[in-house]
Amino acid sequence: MFSDEQIRSYRNIKAPDALKEKVLSSEKRRRRIRVMPLAAALAACLILALSFGSFTGNGEDVLINGQTPNGSVILFQSLPASANRAAPVYTFEIDLHLDSPAEVTVSSGTVSTKKIPAAKSIRLSRSATVIWETECGEDLPACEMEIRDDDGITVVTLTCKNAEITANKRRINK
């Protein structure tokens, strides 16, 4: 299919030096973001503690980066913007507490777990932490995650405004 010279030319291609710097700076930024300010950490814990009372056993409980999606501003991690990204890419850890198997589908980006590779839609047989990576920006439509189980659908919506991301959740029972 290809000549030896073509294959040799291909294999001589090296990753640009600038790429290593980008990768290493992304790792450093991620480490910094993980160290939350104490006040923010306490606030997140408070929200988490108060939110236990609001779980009504509708089929799944949802926490986004440790926070309940009730219109609150979500703390997030982001991949740096580049010349080719229309908007920064954000990473959210979503804790899903499921009573039955569910299909998780996202309108934008991909969703994955430790064992399931990234895709637009994945199937969960039990509670899990999913990682949702998506672009989110004021010029972009709100991002939605649908969690479809035997009893209905839970929709989590992320909206970006004024450089903040808020999350809301609604439930549609069958």
Add this chain to the structure above:
Amino acid sequence: MQPNTRFKPDIDAAYRQHSDMLYRVALAQLGNDADAQDAVQDVFIRYISHAPAFDSPDHEQAWLLRTAVNRCHDIARRRKIREFLPLEDALGVAAKETDGFTEVASLLKSLPDKLRETVILHHLEGFSLEQTAKILGIGLSAAKMRILRAREILKSSLE
């Protein structure tokens, strides 16, 4: 029997060992340097965040390649860009060093994504069909069919 030698991800070692290959694969799949760099950067971000403990260096390599292929799909879907820029413009490499790849890129451009990625791994990176199938998460017969189909398309485009 060999003892279980699972090892934790080490980004510096992984970057040193695999970045060139991942960049080549992304460049061949996406056709431009900027998208390829984004794809590789995303792969290593994911490596830091979500990589499992690997059973072997081959396991790590396969994981990185599969992640790269998936990221290329995402980027291509988002951008819907199929422009292949002159490689020397993208990389600043002397033209004679890149003539071979420019021809390769031209051929790859005519293939659908799934056939292209199979051809890249098998014919350009040199993985066996079994290894290619494993990396892509497909059966061996599916990999063979993709290669056959790619050959038909390339043959008809050259005629």
